Structure formats: C-alpha cells, structure tokens
Amino acid sequence: MTTYFAQWAWRGAEHVVANVRITVSHGVISEVIDNATKQDGDVVVTGLVMPGFVNAHSHAFHRALRGRTHGGTGDFWSWRTPMYEVANRLTPDSYRELATMTFAEMVLSGITGVGEFHYIHHNTDGTKYKNPNEMGLAMVQAAQRAGIRIALLDAAYLHAALDKPEPLAEQKRFSDGNIDAWLDRVDALGEGGDGWTVGMAPHSVRAVHPRELEEVVANRHGKVVHLHVSEQPAENAACLAATGMTPTQVLDNVGLLGPHMTAVHATHLTDADISLLGNSRTCVCLCPTTERDLADGVGPAAALRDAGATLSLGTDSNAFIDMFEETRAIETDERLVTGKRGLHSPASLLAAATSVGATSLGWGPHGIQVGAPADFIALSLDSVRLASFDSANGAAHIVHSAAPSDVRDVWVGGKQVVANFQHVEIGDVVTGLRSAIAAVVTL
Numbered sequence: 528m529t530t531y532f533a534q535w536a537w538r539g540a541e542h543v544v545a546n547v548r549i550t551v552s553h554g555v556i557s558e559v560i561d562n563a564t565k566q567d568g569d570v571v572v573t574g575l576v577m578p579g580f581v582n583a584h585s586h587a588f589h590r591a592l593r594g595r596t597h598g599g600t601g602d603f604w605s606w607r608t609p610m611y612e613v614a615n616r617l618t619p620d621s622y623r624e625l626a627t628m629t630f631a632e633m634v635l636s637g638i639t640g641v642g643e644f645h646y647i648h649h650n651t652d653g654t655k656y657k658n659p660n661e662m663g664l665a666m667v668q669a670a671q672r673a674g675i676r677i678a679l680l681d682a683a684y685l686h687a688a689l690d691k692p693e694p695l696a697e698q699k700r701f702s703d704g705n706i707d708a709w710l711d712r713v714d715a716l717g718e719g720g721d722g723w724t725v726g727m728a729p730h731s732v733r734a735v736h737p738r739e740l741e742e743v744v745a746n747r748h749g750k751v752v753h754l755h756v757s758e759q760p761a762e763n764a765a766c767l768a769a770t771g772m773t774p775t776q777v778l779d780n781v782g783l784l785g786p787h788m789t790a791v792h793a794t795h796l797t798d799a800d801i802s803l804l805g806n807s808r809t810c811v812c813l814c815p816t817t818e819r820d821l822a823d824g825v826g827p828a829a830a831l832r833d834a835g836a837t838l839s840l841g842t843d844s845n846a847f848i849d850m851f852e853e854t855r856a857i858e859t860d861e862r863l864v865t866g867k868r869g870l871h872s873p874a875s876l877l878a879a880a881t882s883v884g885a886t887s888l889g890w891g892p893h894g895i896q897v898g899a900p901a902d903f904i905a906l907s908l909d910s911v912r913l914a915s916f917d918s919a920n921g922a923a924h925i926v927h928s929a930a931p932s933d934v935r936d937v938w939v940g941g942k943q944v945v946a947n948f949q950h951v952e953i954g955d956v957v958t959g960l961r962s963a964i965a966a967v968v969t970l
Contacts, residue, residue: 532569533576543921551901554940579639579902580850581884584841587626603821611697623665628960630673636931639902646682653699674944678888680728683709689769706739731755732774740781751889756790775800789887794826805834810887815856817843829870839884854880873922901941
C-alpha cells in the first residue's frame, strides 16, 4: 500500500483540490481525502495530479507516416496510398517494435490507456500466421512493455466497399475472408488478460456489410464494439446508393447502436443520425487532429452531446500524440464553424478524454476516486504555459494551457512508468522510435 500526497488534484469539477491524499492498494485507489494533512511516509507529488488520458482510438502503425504525408495535397482517399505501403511492410517483429515505441510516446504524453483499432492480421498475401492472432498479440506485448493499458479492438475488414465484395490487393492482410472466420479468431483471443481487454471493431459499413453486422450483434457476448462512421461524405453517398440509408441508419437497423458501441468520427451526420446516436446513448469518439489533417471536417460534438450521445477522444492516425490538443480542439474547432464560444466546459472535455474513454473501451471507473485503477499522471506547473495557473480555473488551465511536455510522472495500475519526464523501462524513446520507423518506411 502506498499513499501519495498531491499538491493539487483534478477530481472532476472546474476547480482543482489542494492537498489530496491518494492511497493505492494492489493497483487500485482505495482511499481519497481532500484538503488533507501530509502524513509520515506519504509520497509527495508536487504539481497537479489528474487521471491518465484514455486514447479511445489509435492505429499505432500510422505513427510512421508523421511528417511524410502532411505537406502534400489530396484527401483521405489519396492519403491511404502511403498508409497501405507501410501496412504491407510490417512484420510481427517490426510492428511490435513500432507499436512499443508509439505506445511509449503516448505514455510520456500522459496517456495511460489506449484502444488500439487493429486491422493488420495476416501475411501480405492474406495467408494466416501459424497463430492467426500473432499480430494482435504483438500489440498486447508492445503495450505491456510500454506500460500502457490496452483494449485490443480487433477489426473485421472483409470488403473494399459496399459494391466491391473483395478487399483490394493492398487490403488482403486485413481480411479474414468471411465474418465467421473473423468471429472465430476474435473468440480465440478470449477476454484478454492482465492489463488488456478485447473489443470488436467491424471497420465500417463499407468493409463489413449489413448482414455481417447482424452477426456482430448476435455474437457480441458483452464486448464493446467500435467502428468508423461517416468520416467522409463519399462514404455516406455510397451507403445511400447501396442501401437507401445512411451508415448510422444501417447500424440502427441491424440493432448495433447503444452504450456498448462507439462511433468513431461521426463527422458528416444528418439531424436524424444525431438523434439516433443520442437516443441510443451511443458513444462517439472524435479525433480532431486527424480529422483536421485528412481534411475530414469538424464533427457536431455539441449537437451529439445535447442529443444524449457521450463523447470520447482518440489520436487515430497519431499525426499528433497530444490529448491536451485533442481535448481543447473539440471546443476550439467548433468555435470556428459556429461562431460561438463556450460550447463545452473544460471539465466535460477532460471527462471525454479520461473517464468516458475508459467506459467506451469497456473498462470500469476511471478517475481520482475509490475503486478506480491507479492510472494517474502528474503535471509540472513550472513551465511558461502554466505560469498563470490558479486552482479555481484548474480544468481550464489543463485543457487550454497544458501540453505533453508538462507531464512529469505517470502511474498505471499503481506502477510508476514515467518518472521525472523519463520512461522508466525504455529510457531513450526517441532513438527507439527513430529506429522503428526507419525499419518500415522508405527513407
């Protein structure tokens, strides 16, 4: 048992609390006392303690594209070409190393949990590895080495489009061939293990067709379900042409919407779509830095929230690994398109980036609270960014002023994985990342 004495802690409100004693037993928070007095033996944590960020949507291998795809022209569809090139160079060993270093970068930035939307399953020609889940288990091993909690969101990717029954040549390693083979492979993963869980991720309505989505509903067995929804107008147009419905209407029609489901992006929605997602209490995972980078657009976050949907956040393509920016972007991007300020309170944005993300991944309580895992971070208040910090506006300072470089210490399950800005296990993450990226890109 260890007790930490935090100078300041964010407990869910707009303000932060002073002198908070946080007792951890067996990796779980067992007692929290606000406005406490330091006791002998307490571990003093200066600065501001808050729950670790939960990154609800990541494609780890996209990290290799950072800086190589951002200076050109085109759109989401043209961006896929270099993405496929990297995807088809990966081996279990090179992907494990790249994911390890990507996850280590996440941990250094204050992320303690990640939903890895994993769709590189097989050899490049589509044949299976001896263990069909070798690539997925490489992601789990990477997370364990990096010290991050992971939900392995295993993706089904069976078709190139609603009117293209076979995957493209560059998508062969994503596909299990049919929905039953995918379900069998996911079943073989079981329920996960120490520090990792399993979720289902039918990639999108273009990659998993309506009759197959019905099989997901029938065989979910309590798992969470994540899928890309209405990221691009062309996706909506193709779905309307093939089914007469929007992607959200398809998901409603097959019975997939609900609190167990997370719609990733949900950028281009009709009013009816927003109502369906809200009334069903479906979670929506917004990924603003990726949606900016790919010129996807700005999603209707405030309208979704007002309709009843919950909001979580993800770094998606990992063009940036900065949950502070993902968090503030929900507010600031909507200011640009609505001409209004204050659509989202800082505390609600932090909830989206922490506790709601944990819920979307099927995890339990997440926060500086009794019964939650001891997944928390400490921000240094010594940077120029936070020189104006005041406790009454603590949440606003975190959202609108802080950056990953302010994350000094990180604990996951009560184990310290970052100490004084350094990764405890890996040490030199920069060199590791540089080497892992060089192994899978053309330099």
